[in-house]
Amino acid sequence: MKLLFVSPGWPKGRLWGELGFKFPALSLAALAAVTPPSWELALCDENLAPLDFDTDADLVAITAMTPQAPRAYEIAAGFRARGRKVVMGGFHASNLPDEALGHVDAVVIGEGELAWPRLLADFAAGTLQRRYHAEGLLPMETIPVARRELFAGKGYLLTNTLQTTRGCPFDCKFCSVTAFYGRKYRERPVEAVLAELQQLRPVNSFAFFVDDNLVANRRYALQLFAGMKGMGFKWLSHAPIDFARDEELLRAAGAAGCVGMFVGFESLDQETLAAMGKVTNQARDYLDDARRFRDNGIGILGSFVLGYDGDTPASFERTLRFCEEARLEAAIFPILTPYPGTAIRRRLEAEGRITSNDWRDYDMGHVTFRPRGMSAAELQEGHDWLNRSFYSFRSMYRRIWKLHRSVQVFGPMNLGFRSAIKKSARKKSCSA
Known part of the structure; x- marks a missing residue:
């Protein structure tokens, strides 16, 4: 199965959208590290390249901070109109899950690494739930090394x-x-x-x-x-x-x-x-x-x-x-x-x-x-x-x-x- 991670772009004309130096979303590479090897992974960062809505990915995962949320919802609408399932996590979705669920198929609340494998298993079984809440906090000794190969060739200043x-x-x-x-x-x-x-x-x-x-x-x-x-x-x-x-x-x-x-x-x-x-x-x-x-x-x-x-x-x-x-x-x-x-x-x-x-x-x-x-x-x-x-x-x-x-x-x-x-x-x- 194919999974596409998406990092929404910052609006042009805003300070963070105009900065020339770009850094990757480490949270996405952290989720990739707890994704089963049977999944084929890809990343699109709108700050670096246009988004292709005609992807053949089975599942689209979006992370967004609060000022990126409106663009994240637009992205979700574009993929869902093409029949793709969309899930969302991060600070904004965790604080306002009901709002996010008005735009996506499922929301991950809290530290994603704990709930992510369960979400993927449910999706593969055709039983995707609306909410995935991390129960407790992730033991720090279990954090795997982030899969930074997702960032290769993207043009980031630093990975x-x-x-x-x-x-x-x-x-x-x-x-x-x-x-x-x-x-x-x-x-x-x-x-x-x-x-x-x-x-x-x-x-x-x-x-x-x-x-x-x-x-x-x-x-x-x-x-x-x-x-x-x-x-x-x-x-x-x-x-x-x-x-x-x-x-x-x-x-x-x-x-x-x-x-x-x-x-x-x-x-x-x-x-x-x-x-x-x-x-x-x-x-x-x-x-x-x-x-x-x-x-x-x-x-x-x-x-x-x-x-x-x-x-x-x-x-x-x-x-x-x-x-x-x-x-x-x-x-x-x-x-x-x-x-x-x-x-x-x-x-x-x-x-x-x-x-x-x-x-x-x-x-x-x-x-x-x-x-x-x-x-x-x-x-x-x-x-x-x-x-x-x-x-x-x-x-x-x-x-x-x-x-x-x-x-x-x-x-x-x-x-x-x-x-x-x-x-x-x-x-x-x-x-x-």
Whole structure:
């Protein structure tokens, strides 16, 4: 039997749809790893190639984040009109299974690896059910190596993506990770991760750990970094800002080849941080924290959520000045987005402040609620200005002009974001 995995495209004219560098959906390769060998597998990523609806696949499987959901539903309709069965999983379908079931034949809720073999067996037997709910959580020692041969020849910037942990022990109110996994943090055996890295090393010396918080378990992280030392990888991942205050762990990451971390600063206002649930962030220490990262050869892709209740029109310039003073190598500036399943959505719904449920606008670049400290128009304009200003040549020079080993990653990243922002602005202007 034939199975087609589909990753829906991001809309052109939106930031994520215009970025030139593309990464694969590791979740699809993870599902492929628990698919019986009797199935013939293929992958279509709309971000890289057009979708052929006249496939001879017996089953089509779609994964989608919330802003991709409308396109996922369009894709499902196209295949179903041709007599194909379509199943869907991922964060959005797991949080809104009833909505998804209005468009597909079956939904996988939660961690797909547990329910996937049962779904395939039911399909082969002609007894496909509507819902497949993962019972419990996947034992981390049973996670097989992802079948990355699905990505071969697709044109991805990097296919060496892997996961060592799942979940996050924190409970940030805007984060969909906790809504999906709960506050449970689980680790794969270090020896299994190191063995997988050994397989990946001949492919590329760069790697990206997609973990939401790579260093939540200090003991585990130290063991992993010790095992990676000398393997020759240059790698990136995610870590909270207080990672900077653990000198031993920071040095170990740098010695293991870490060249960059995605770090959630989120706000420069301590009261706002408390409202977000960012319990480890101390805004007064941010400049010192950023310096410690840099001193260990680790660049920062910072994140700052815009539009929380304490934000005003003055917040945008203040954020830019901080980013330049801290010499952050890169940053994203997501507009607060009330994703399904999150605590912030429940609060904004209760307050009657959500103004749009058009999932296409849930891309962190559009205002979908009523802010308190400014108008929706001011928030949108401030977001757009901050992106343009941060990725201007003047700001790039101020932030990354000194030679640093992370520049090999963050230099091209800055140029890629700059190009995508300019393309998005042009298309937005043309459609206005």
